[in-house]
Amino acid sequence: xxxxxxxxxxxxxxxxxxxxxxxxxxxxxxxxxxxxxxxxxxxxxxxxxxxxxxxxxxxxxxxxxxxxxxxxxxxxxxxxxxxxxxxxxxxxxxxxxxxxxxxxxxxxxxxxxxxxxxxxxxxxxxxxxxxxxxxxxxxxxxxxxxxxxxxxxxxxxxxxxxxxxxxxxxxxxxxxxxxxxxxxxxxxxxxxxxxxxxxxxxxxxxxxxxxxxxxxxxxxxxxxxxxxxxxxxxxxxxxxxxxxxxxxxxxxxxxxxxxxxxxxxxxxxxxxxxxxxxxxxxxxxxxxxxxxxxxxxxxxxxxxxxxxxxxxxxxxxxxxxxxxxxxxxxxxxxxxxxxxxx
Amino acid sequence: xxxxxxxxxxxxxxxxxxxxxxxxxxxxxxxxxxxxxxxxxxxxxxxxxxxxxxxxxxxxxxxxxxxxxxxxxxxxxxxxxxxxxxxxxxxxxxxxxxxxxxxxxxxxxxxxxxxxxxxxxxxxxxxxxxxxxxxxxxxxxxxxxxxxxxxxxxxxxxxxxxxxxxxxxxxxxxxxxxxxxxxxxxxxxxxxxxxxxxxxxxxxxxxxxxxxxxxxxxxx
Numbered sequence: 001x002x003x004x005x006x007x008x009x010x011x012x013x014x015x016x017x018x019x020x021x022x023x024x025x026x027x028x029x030x031x032x033x034x035x036x037x038x039x040x041x042x043x044x045x046x047x048x049x050x051x052x053x054x055x056x057x058x059x060x061x062x063x064x065x066x067x068x069x070x071x072x073x074x075x076x077x078x079x080x081x082x083x084x085x086x087x088x089x090x091x092x093x094x095x096x097x098x099x100x101x102x103x104x105x106x107x108x109x110x111x112x113x114x115x116x117x118x119x120x121x122x123x124x125x126x127x128x129x130x131x132x133x134x135x136x137x138x139x140x141x142x143x144x145x146x147x148x149x150x151x152x153x154x155x156x157x158x159x160x161x162x163x164x165x166x167x168x169x170x171x172x173x174x175x176x177x178x179x180x181x182x183x184x185x186x187x188x189x190x191x192x193x194x195x196x197x198x199x200x201x202x203x204x205x206x207x208x209x210x211x212x213x214x215x216x217x218x219x220x221x222x223x224x225x226x227x228x229x230x231x232x233x234x235x236x237x238x239x240x241x242x243x244x245x246x247x248x249x250x251x252x253x254x255x256x257x258x259x260x261x262x263x264x265x266x267x268x269x270x271x272x273x274x275x276x277x278x279x280x281x282x283x284x285x286x287x288x289x290x291x292x293x294x295x296x297x298x299x300x301x302x303x304x305x306x307x308x309x310x311x312x313x314x315x316x317x318x319x320x321x322x323x324x325x326x327x328x329x330x331x332x333x334x335x336x337x338x339x340x341x342x
Numbered sequence: 343x344x345x346x347x348x349x350x351x352x353x354x355x356x357x358x359x360x361x362x363x364x365x366x367x368x369x370x371x372x373x374x375x376x377x378x379x380x381x382x383x384x385x386x387x388x389x390x391x392x393x394x395x396x397x398x399x400x401x402x403x404x405x406x407x408x409x410x411x412x413x414x415x416x417x418x419x420x421x422x423x424x425x426x427x428x429x430x431x432x433x434x435x436x437x438x439x440x441x442x443x444x445x446x447x448x449x450x451x452x453x454x455x456x457x458x459x460x461x462x463x464x465x466x467x468x469x470x471x472x473x474x475x476x477x478x479x480x481x482x483x484x485x486x487x488x489x490x491x492x493x494x495x496x497x498x499x500x501x502x503x504x505x506x507x508x509x510x511x512x513x514x515x516x517x518x519x520x521x522x523x524x525x526x527x528x529x530x531x532x533x534x535x536x537x538x539x540x541x542x543x544x545x546x547x548x549x550x551x552x553x554x555x556x557x558x559x560x561x562x
Contacts, residue, residue: 294408295407295408295409295410296408296409296512296513296516297410297411297516298409298411298412298471298472298475298512298515298516298519299519299520299523299526299527300411300471301474301526301527301530302530303354303450303470303471303473303474303530304354304355304530305355305470306343306352306353306354306355306356306357307345307346307352307356307357307358307359307364307365307366307432308357308358308365308366308367309366309432309435309436310436310449311435311436311448311449311450311452311469311470312432312435312436312449312450312452312454312467312468312469312470313343313346313432313470313473314343314467314468314469314470314472314473314476315343315344315345315346315349315428315431315432315467315478316465316466316467316468316476316478316480316481316482317465317466317478317479317481317482317484317485318424318427318428318463318464318465318466318485319463319464319465319482319485319486319489320424320461320462320463320464321462321463321464321489321492321493322461322462322463324493327489328482328485328486328489331482332482334344334349334478334482335349
């Protein structure tokens with residue numbers, strides 16, 4: 001029993017005295033035979049924790065996985081193929097998110113699409129986002145400004161963004177023609193920079209895009225609130241700009257659109273309008289006919305003859321047209337010619 | 343009211359001009375004393391072409407339809423003196439009988455436009471019926487409207503313009519007379535019978551009076 005007690009004391013003493021010098025617990029000690037038995041299962045970094053001073057063996061060589069074995073998508077090509085280019089720039093986009101290369105995950109694309117659609121439902125200015133990869137460049141023969149002017153000249157005013165996935169700082173912002181005249185270039189630049197700052201704060205490209213677009217949407221919403229705040233004495237320039245933008249947006253460009261807009265109204269007022277016009281024309285015609293048919297009768301008064309004339313002695317004016325130098329205005333005073341000669 | 347010869351103001355019932363003694367007898371002495379038959383458009387000076395003549399006649403017919411009491415006659419002749427135009431108009435309107443007038447139309451309801459292409463002058467004379475309604479200024483406006491056309495030798499256009507202005511003035515006067523006839527009646531009310539009349543002086547004969555019109559345009 002005593003022997004057992006001394007053994008326990010001998011084992012306890014080093015444990016109580018050592019913490020006084022070094023408060024950290026002793027590192028775990030692994031047996032060499034155990035390490036050698038399963039070298040692959042143990043992480044090499046764990047060897048550093050041992051008190052052994054042996055050299056760390058190099059990590060084993062692994063075979064690189066095939067492209068098909070990789071999880072996720074491969075990086076996009078630097079050049080955009082012809083088919084995708086057509087999908088990007090052939091016509092005005094039908095959706096608010098334009099990603100023909102499918103650079104976004106399906107779920108992220110759906111989320112982004114839903115967000116842009118809900119924004120379009122709430123706001124008067126739409127937001128279109130063209131998605132490219134960070135290492136891609138739009139070919140030089142694609143005239144972006146011209147395409148935007150062509151595609152977005154009609155319809156609702158819109159902000160158009162060329163967004164580079166993973167590199168929001170490369171993004172470019174454009175406005176539809178109805179807004180270019182009314183939103184200054186400084187304001188556009190400020191909006192883009194602010195959205196880029198918000199996007200850079202996120203880590204994954206999908207989150208960056210969502211942050212970017214949500215910030216742009218909030219800027220649009222803020223602008224609209226400012227513009228619509230008429231009673232609060234807001235910025236008159238912005239207010240007039242919004243009015244002009246709305247007017248431009250409402251203005252139909254093609255005769256077909258104009259007719260389609262006016263057709264219900266025309267159908268509604270056609271019959272009464274025609275009736276009214278017919279009545280007015282008939283009244284005008286009748287009035288003209290009555291005026292044309294009207295006869296005038298003068299009252300006859302007894303006039304005593306003069307100068308021996310039985311029927312007439314009313315001497316009216318005499319005018320000469322011998323020379324253009326003597327206009328009628330110079331002949332107002334009617335006197336006998338002999339008086340002129342004298 | 344003025345004397346056709348000296349263009350001085352005369353009394354509304356003066357038997358002769360108190361200034362120059364002019365009467366119709368003097369005019370008859372210059373232009374002839376016979377009765378004349380004339381068309382309402384008598385272009386003795388040959389100023390109108392065929393188409394123009396039709397246009398002017400149509401305008402005269404329309405005037406007659408619009409003013410059934412009145413008629414307008416246009417007479418072109420060569421008198422040679424501007425001063426002779428007023429006495430000639432006075433004489434012609436009293437002496438001539440105008441054809442194609444509706445029955446019952448009085449010569450006192452006539453308006454005569456005389457144009458002399460030689461002296462390049464035109465004048466208007468009117469009958470007693472229009473004495474209260476037409477003034478010298480009205481007739482002057484009619485002639486002034488035609489002045490630019492006549493200056494360029496477009497006589498028909500000038501006649502149409504003068505007729506249009508005359509029609510406008512008469513329509514206006516007719517409406518005014520319908521509203522306030524007394525205003526116009528006052529203009530021709532006979533003078534006070536007790537007022538002393540100035541006897542007319544004997545009219546001197548003009549040194550060179552124009553040729554008698556009836557010698558140029560005989561009765562048709």
